[in-house]
Amino acid sequence: MRNITLIVIDSLGIGELPDADAYGDRGSNTLVNTAKAVGGLQIPNLQKLGLGNIVEISGAPPAEAPLASFGRMAEVSAGKDTTTGHWEISGLVLQKPFPAFPEGFPDFIIKEFETRTGRKTLGNEVASGTEIMARLGEQHIKTGRPIVYTSADSVFQIAAHEEIIPLDELYEMCRTARAILTGDYAVGRVIARPFIGKPGEFKRTSNRHDFSLEPVGTTILDMLKESGRAVQAVGKIEDIFAGRGITEAVHTTDNMDGVDKTLEFLGKSQEGLIFTNLVDFDSSYGHRNDPEGYARALEELDGRLPEIIDLISEEKLLIITADHGCDPTTESTDHSREYVPLLVYSPVGKKGTNLGVRQSFADIAATIAEVFGLQTSHGTSFLKEVL
Known part of the structure; x- marks a missing residue:
């Protein structure tokens, strides 16, 4: 493996975590509730990868022979915000949530x-x-x-x-x-x-x-950059990591621009990581309680997936996940404490492996580290399960 493309579908949670009550998020399930609200999703490419094998989705039943390995991940870090989720994906686990100010700032x-x-x-x-x-x-x-x-x-x-x-x-x-x-x-x-x-x-x-904030510890991005590999950031990834551990960054205007920029980096095929955030799901639809818009965005992304998959050659790995939930069907307009999906595809990888429930988002960082011969402090690699 020379290159890993990691795509975060911002806020695509797939069901409440065991401690969701403590966050006021009982009943949250961004993907499943969105699908129900619109009478079923038309996402044949995500379905083929195995998204419907993780959880029951209206309109997207389980694939008989998923093209990708699939599972779901729990968040260990305290919190349910974008920064915490992305940092944990990168191998940095937070024991204490960032401060919130429900009465406004002092x-x-x-x-x-x-x-x-x-x-x-x-x-x-x-x-x-x-x-x-x-x-x-x-x-x-x-x-x-x-x-x-x-x-x-x-x-x-x-x-x-x-x-x-x-x-x-x-x-x-x-x-x-x-x-x-x-x-x-x-x-x-x-x-x-x-x-x-x-x-x-x-x-x-x-x-x-x-x-x-700058990450408070070492991330897989730092390790890759220090080892001479490329870390190409698409969307708000550069902002989330305060520019640290990144060798090249492009910002985007919307989800489809994010897909375009990801395809451009894939075409260059540098050794290292392409790290993409598709923010519209969260900012334009989740926070605005717009399940119809959320569903359209998923279907639009699904229509572009074949372009991405076509560029995932034998020496490349594609990982699709999320950073938290933001259920557009609940009364709340805030993020929700949820499991996130995990899809892992390679044309030479194992097909249809059930990766189960991963105990931390940091399993992604551990997997990337194993690919490149690095070592992280948190997470358990699933590389041998998918290749």
Whole structure:
């Protein structure tokens, strides 16, 4: 094996974890509930790989002879956010969740932010991004005050109209917040949420940017880069890892652009890792409680899978998974504490191996490490089970 392509379908959970109650997520099952809500999914390529062999999916029954090995993974780390999920996939397990602020951020944090940026703020509450943008957007335009908000996740989000606060200034404000939010207030991500339009017609743009904490330990990305291999990041992967352990990165406008960029890297066939995040499932549909949109996005991705599989030659491995759940059919608009799917394909690999329930997302990092003769601290490799 010379190359591994790892695709994270952001938020595609497949059922509540045993401790889901502690997170308020009983009954969450992003994939299964979405399929039920739309009367069945049309995802023949994911079905052929074995997605329906992991869990019962309306419209996608088990394949008689799956082309990939299949299973599901539990999250060991505390939390259910994007950063935690991706870090665990990369071999970094967190014992303590990132801090969340269900009552908004302390006054001294907001005052320090306002002092350093020179702008008063609006909001400072837990809210849906689209809702708070619609509610406070007009006041933001009149006053020039950025909208600060958070969610059940460990995030400090700043929404601003691109014609009121230019992108460069918005990004600098995020860097300022990132510098302030340390210690007990070290949120997982500071997120720029730019939008355009007029009141009643506000629309987010693709210029979102995440400012994550640097990983607090060594990841498989660090190891690969240090060993001279390529780590090619697609989508928000560069942001999630604060640029660390990455040799080349491209950002994307949507899921299909993410597929396009992944195909471009696959065509170059460098030794190492292609690490892709497809964020629209989470940001555009999961958080907005839109099962129909979520289903369309899955079917759209499914239609592109043959292009990806065609480029997975004998010396390559394809891994498809997720980082958490975000069930669009539940009352909550936040992430959900769920198992995630695991599909592993190689044209020379074993077909239809049931990988069972993996005890950590870090099994992916351990597998990548074994491929390249490296060693991780967490996870159990499944390489010998799939090749």
